[in-house]
Amino acid sequence: xxxxxxxxxxxxxxxxxxxxxxxxxxxxxxxxxxxxxxxxxxxxxxxxxxxxxxxxxxxxxxxxxxxxxxxxxxxxxxxxxxxxxxxxxxxxxxxxxxxxxxxxxxxxxxxxxxxxxxxxxxxxxxxxxxxxxxxxxxxxxxxxxxx
Amino acid sequence: xxxxxxxxxxxxxxxxxxxxxxxxxxxxxxxxxxxxxxxxxxxxxxxxxxxxxxxxxxxxxxxxxxxxxxxxxxxxxxxxxxxxxxxxxxxxxxxxxxxxxxxxxxxxxxxxxxxxxxxxxxxxxxxxxxxxxxxxxxxxxxxxxxxxxxxxxxxxxxxxxxxxxx
Numbered sequence: 001x002x003x004x005x006x007x008x009x010x011x012x013x014x015x016x017x018x019x020x021x022x023x024x025x026x027x028x029x030x031x032x033x034x035x036x037x038x039x040x041x042x043x044x045x046x047x048x049x050x051x052x053x054x055x056x057x058x059x060x061x062x063x064x065x066x067x068x069x070x071x072x073x074x075x076x077x078x079x080x081x082x083x084x085x086x087x088x089x090x091x092x093x094x095x096x097x098x099x100x101x102x103x104x105x106x107x108x109x110x111x112x113x114x115x116x117x118x119x120x121x122x123x124x125x126x127x128x129x130x131x132x133x134x135x136x137x138x139x140x141x142x143x144x145x146x147x
Numbered sequence: 148x149x150x151x152x153x154x155x156x157x158x159x160x161x162x163x164x165x166x167x168x169x170x171x172x173x174x175x176x177x178x179x180x181x182x183x184x185x186x187x188x189x190x191x192x193x194x195x196x197x198x199x200x201x202x203x204x205x206x207x208x209x210x211x212x213x214x215x216x217x218x219x220x221x222x223x224x225x226x227x228x229x230x231x232x233x234x235x236x237x238x239x240x241x242x243x244x245x246x247x248x249x250x251x252x253x254x255x256x257x258x259x260x261x262x263x264x265x266x267x268x269x270x271x272x273x274x275x276x277x278x279x280x281x282x283x284x285x286x287x288x289x290x291x292x293x294x295x296x297x298x299x300x301x302x303x304x305x306x307x308x309x310x311x312x313x
Contacts, residue, residue: 035169
């Protein structure tokens with residue numbers, strides 16, 4: 001990654017133009033042509049720096065369900081339970097964390113009702129309780145990272 | 148904003164992101180039978196109504212060098228949690244901040260924020276700075292570093308064009 005890559009990452013985490021040739025429109029301030037910018041973005045994606053180039057959705061405004069769920073998983077069953085949990089396409093991400101509640105995942109579903117169904121299925125298949133913690137109030141959703 | 152079947156088709160087509168070509172909205176529309184202008188109009192409307200929170204690069208923070216991430220949580224009296232949440236959310240170190248329900252007895256915490264950093268020590272230093280600056284020292288607190296990431300696919304939405312056209 002060089003300085004131009006870092007500038008691309010730092011300036012393009014939002015505000016991407018919605019016009020017929022958006023890459024050309026933003027390339028110039030970066031000192032690039034549209035074609036050069038596209039090539040760099042493709043390389044960053046191939047290198048795994050980007051998950052994707054596109055929208056970050058607002059789950060609730062789309063009519064979907066969103067929640068954070070925690071489970072207390074016995075160490076010797078951790079991989080098995082992770083495999084079950086991750087097999088649900090509604091699980092957007094899943095992290096092991098240092099706490100008695102040691103598995104934390106985000107569920108994003110097409111409808112709010114589906115949250116309860118997925119949690120019930122996870123509990124049935126793992127035999128373990130889930131602790132559902134949907135947000136009550138949102139203070140900040142930045143999730144931007146400086147390269 | 149009410150989403151139409153065409154919007155849902157467009158959302159599904161965007162699941163893997165925008166095509167990386169010079170006319171990405173035209174390419175996106177070609178797959179689902181929408182013209183470039185219509186795609187641009189619908190995506191702009193979704194952005195303006197907040198359905199799209201933001202539009203651009205979504206990074207893998209770990210690959211970008213943010214190798215440590217901690218979920219930092221506090222048990223704040225209910226009557227104070229909104230005010231403290233806003234102040235935490237305004238802090239540059241914080242990447243996400245929410246109030247969530249306690250789940251007693253296992254989980255007494257109601258204020259959650261995510262802190263990302265290059266390594267564990269720098270994240271711990273950021274949290275210590277927040278605690279001091281915002282006067283959080285007297286509240287029960289836990290820091291849950293992540294030890295493994297199993298999945299980071301992001302949410303998937305929308306309905307494929309074939310269904311939307313039926």
